[in-house]
Amino acid sequence: MIYRTAGQFKTTYASDQAIFPIVQDRVAVTLALTAAFVIPPALASEYWLQAVLIPLLVYALAALGLNLLTGYAGQLSLGTGGFMAVGAYSAFKLSTAFPHLDIVAVFLLAGLVAAGVGLLFGIPSLRIKGFYLAVATLAAQFFLLWLFNKVAWFVNYAPSGTITAPDREVLGVLVTGPNATAGARYVMALAFVAVFGLVAKNLVRGRLGRAWMAIRDRDIAAEIIGIRPLRTKLLAFGISSFYCGVAGAELVFLYLGSAETQAFDINISFLVLFMVIIGGLGSILGSFLGAAFIVLVPIFLTNAPHLVGLGLPVALQKQIELMVFGALIIFFLIVEPHGLARLWQITKEKLRLWPFPH
Amino acid sequence: MDVLYGLVAPFADIAGSPAFFVEVLIGGVVAGLMYSLVALGFVLIFKASGVFNFAQGVMVLFAALTLVGLMERGVPVVFALGLTALVMILLAFAIERVVLRPLVNQEHIILFMATIGLTFFLEGFGELLWGSNVKRLDVGIPDRSFSVAGVLVNELELSAGVTAAILVAVLAVFFHGTRVGRALRAVADDHEAALSIGIPLKTIWIIVWSVAGGVAIVAGIMWGAKSGVQFSLSLIALKSLPVLILGGFTSVPGAIAGGLIIGVGEKIGEVYWGPLVGGAIENWFAYGLALVFLLFRPQGLFGEKIIERV
Numbered sequence: 001m002i003y004r005t006a007g008q009f010k011t012t013y014a015s016d017q018a019i020f021p022i023v024q025d026r027v028a029v030t031l032a033l034t035a036a037f038v039i040p041p042a043l044a045s046e047y048w049l050q051a052v053l054i055p056l057l058v059y060a061l062a063a064l065g066l067n068l069l070t071g072y073a074g075q076l077s078l079g080t081g082g083f084m085a086v087g088a089y090s091a092f093k094l095s096t097a098f099p100h101l102d103i104v105a106v107f108l109l110a111g112l113v114a115a116g117v118g119l120l121f122g123i124p125s126l127r128i129k130g131f132y133l134a135v136a137t138l139a140a141q142f143f144l145l146w147l148f149n150k151v152a153w154f155v156n157y158a159p160s161g162t163i164t165a166p167d168r169e170v171l172g173v174l175v176t177g178p179n180a181t182a183g184a185r186y187v188m189a190l191a192f193v194a195v196f197g198l199v200a201k202n203l204v205r206g207r208l209g210r211a212w213m214a215i216r217d218r219d220i221a222a223e224i225i226g227i228r229p230l231r232t233k234l235l236a237f238g239i240s241s242f243y244c245g246v247a248g249a250e251l252v253f254l255y256l257g258s259a260e261t262q263a264f265d266i267n268i269s270f271l272v273l274f275m276v277i278i279g280g281l282g283s284i285l286g287s288f289l290g291a292a293f294i295v296l297v298p299i300f301l302t303n304a305p306h307l308v309g310l311g312l313p314v315a316l317q318k319q320i321e322l323m324v325f326g327a328l329i330i331f332f333l334i335v336e337p338h339g340l341a342r343l344w345q346i347t348k349e350k351l352r353l354w355p356f357p358h
Numbered sequence: 359m360d361v362l363y364g365l366v367a368p369f370a371d372i373a374g375s376p377a378f379f380v381e382v383l384i385g386g387v388v389a390g391l392m393y394s395l396v397a398l399g400f401v402l403i404f405k406a407s408g409v410f411n412f413a414q415g416v417m418v419l420f421a422a423l424t425l426v427g428l429m430e431r432g433v434p435v436v437f438a439l440g441l442t443a444l445v446m447i448l449l450a451f452a453i454e455r456v457v458l459r460p461l462v463n464q465e466h467i468i469l470f471m472a473t474i475g476l477t478f479f480l481e482g483f484g485e486l487l488w489g490s491n492v493k494r495l496d497v498g499i500p501d502r503s504f505s506v507a508g509v510l511v512n513e514l515e516l517s518a519g520v521t522a523a524i525l526v527a528v529l530a531v532f533f534h535g536t537r538v539g540r541a542l543r544a545v546a547d548d549h550e551a552a553l554s555i556g557i558p559l560k561t562i563w564i565i566v567w568s569v570a571g572g573v574a575i576v577a578g579i580m581w582g583a584k585s586g587v588q589f590s591l592s593l594i595a596l597k598s599l600p601v602l603i604l605g606g607f608t609s610v611p612g613a614i615a616g617g618l619i620i621g622v623g624e625k626i627g628e629v630y631w632g633p634l635v636g637g638a639i640e641n642w643f644a645y646g647l648a649l650v651f652l653l654f655r656p657q658g659l660f661g662e663k664i665i666e667r668v
Binding site: 127130316325326327334 | 410456457460464466467468470471472474475476477478479480481482483485486596599600603607635638639641642645646648649652653
C-alpha cells in the first residue's frame with residue numbers, strides 16, 4: 001500500500017527523466033540523506049563514526065568508481081589500490097605545497113591527477129580485454145606503489161616514508177587531519193559521497209552511461225551503432241580513477257590520518273572488487289550496499305563470538321573472515337549475480353503489489 | 359650523463375665478472391622455472407576448460423601446507439605425498455561440484471571472479487587446518503652446492519629444473535597423445551559441442567583440476583623446499599599472470615618460456631639496473647614486460663591468435 005505508483009502520471013519529459021521518477025523514492029532518498037547528515041554526528045559514538053561509518057563512506061566512493069568501470073563499462077580492473085594511492089599522494093603533495101588551497105579543491109584536483117593516471121593505464125584496454133586487462137591494471141597497481149615507495153619527493157622526504165594529513169578547515173571547521181573531530185570528518189566524507197553518488201547516478205542513465213553499457217554488453221555491436229570505443233573506454237577509466245583518487249585522498253585525510261603505501265596494496269583492490277561484486281555489478285545503490293557489507297561483516301565476526309560467550313583467537317578470526325569472504329563471493333556469483341542491489345529491487349517489486357501478491 | 363653511464367656501466371660489470379653473471383643467470387632461470395610450475399597449472403585449466411584459474415597460486419600453498427602438515431604429524435614422506443594427492447583430487451571434486459557446475463555457460467569473467475573467491479576461501483581454510491606459521495619442507499631433495507668452472511650450482515635448483523622439464527614432457531604427451539587429452543582440448547574449444555559428441559564435461563573438469571592439483575603439489579614442494587611454506591606462496595599466483603601473457607594462455611611450452619624470460623629478466627634487471635632507480639623493480643618488472651607484450655603481441659609468444667577488431 002505504501003509503495004504504490006498508481007496515479008503518478010508523468011506529463012513532461014523532465015518528470016519522465018527525473019533521477020527518481022517515483023515520489024516515494026524521492027522522499028525516501030531525501031529523508032535518508034537528511035538523516036545521514038544529522039543523526040550520526042549528533043548521536044553516534046566516536047567508535048561508530050571512526051571505525052564503521054567513515055570507512056564505509058570512503059570505501060563506498062571507491063566502490064562507486066570501480067563499479068562505473070567494471071560494472072557499467074565492463075572493464076575488469078585490479079588496480080584500484082594504485083589509483084587510490086595516486087589520489088592520496090597527490091592530495092598530500094598539493095595540500096602541503098599550497099597550504100592556502102581550499103581542501104575541497106585539493107580533493108578534486110587529486111581526483112583529476114588520478115584520472116590522468118587512470119587514462120594512461122586505460123590505454124591498453126583499447127587492444128585487450130578481460131583477463132589481459134586485469135594484468136595490465138595489476139601493472140598499474142604494483143608500479144605506482146613502487147614509485148611512491150621509492151621516490152622520496154612524494155612523501156616530502158619524510159624519513160619514515162609516511163604521509164600525514166595536515167589540519168585543514170572548511171568554513172572555519174577543522175575537517176582533516178588527526179585533530180579534526182570524527183563528526184566533522186564524517187560530514188565531509190558524506191558530502192563528497194552524496195554529491196558524487198548523485199553525479200554517478202546521473203552519469204549512468206545519460207548518454208555516456210548507455211554507451212558504457214553498450215560496450216560492456218557487446219562491444220562490436222556498440223561500435224556498429226556509432227559508439228566510439230576508444231573515447232568511451234578511456235572516459236570510463238578516467239572517471240572511475242577520479243572517484244578512486246578522491247576516495248584514496250579521503251582514506252588518508254579523513255579516515256587513517258597517516259598512511260604508507262602499504263595502505264593501498266593489492267588487498268585493497270580485491271576488497272573494493274568484492275564490494276562491487278557483492279553489492280551488484282552495474283548498480284549505484286549496490287556500491288553502497290557492498291561497501292556496507294564488507295565493512296560490517298568483519299566487525300560482526302569480531303563481535304558475534306563474544307556475544308555468545310566464545311573467545312576466538314585473532315588468527316582464527318582472520319582465517320574465518322577470509323573463508324567467509326571467499327564463500328560469499330562464490331555464493332553471490334552463483335545465486336544472485338546481480339548482488340545485494342538485486343535483492344532490494346525484488347523487495348521493491350514485491351512492495352508494489354503488496355498486500356495482493358498477484 | 360649520469361643516467362647514461364648508469365645504463366651502460368652494468369654491461370661492463372657483466373663482461374668484467376662473467377662467473378657472477380652466470381650465477382645471477384642461474385638464479386633467474388630457477389626463479390623462472392618456479393613461476394613456470396605455477397603457470398603450468400593455469401595453462402592446463404585454461405586449455406582444458408577455458409576457466410582462468412586465479413586460485414592456482416593458493417592451490418600450490420594448499421598442497422604444500424597439506425604435505426607439511428601431514429609430515430609434521432609423523433606420516434612418512436611417500437604416504438604423505440599420496441595423501442596430499444588424494445586431498446587435491448577431493449578438492450577438484452569439490453570445486454567442480456560447488457563452484458563450476460552452477461556456473462556453466464556463464465561469462466569467463468564471472469568464472470574468473472569465482473576463482474578469486476576460491477582463492478580467499480582456500481587461504482583461510484588452509485591456515486585454519488594447518489596453522490599459519492612458516493614451515494620447513496624437507497622431502498629429501500639434497501640442498502648442497504657444488505662448483506662448476508667457478509660457478510656455484512645448487513642441487514636443489516638443478517632438481518627443480520629437471521622436474522619442470524619432465525613435467526612439461528609428460529603434460530605434452532598427455533595433451534596430444536592420449537584420448538583424455540584430446541577430449542580436454544575439445545572441451546576447451548566449445549563446451550556444448552564437446553557435450554553433444556558425448557564427452558562428459560563433469561569428468562573432464564574433475565580430471566583437469568586434479569592434474570592441476572598434481573602440478574600444484576610439485577610446485578609446492580619446490581617452492582617449499584626453497585623458501586619454506588608460508589602465506590606469501592599464494593602471491594606467486596600474481597607473478598604467474600605476466601608469465602602467461604608472455605607465453606600465451608594455451609601453450610605449455612609457452613608457460614616455461616615465459617617463466618624463464620621473466621625470471622631471468624627480473625633477476626638481471628634487479629641486480630644490474632635496479633640500483634639505478636633505487637631497487638625493488640622485481641615487484642613490477644614482470645608486469646611492465648607483460649604490458650609491453652600486450653600492446654604489441656597480445657597472444658603471447660606461443661598463443662593462438664584471436665582476431666577481433668574493436
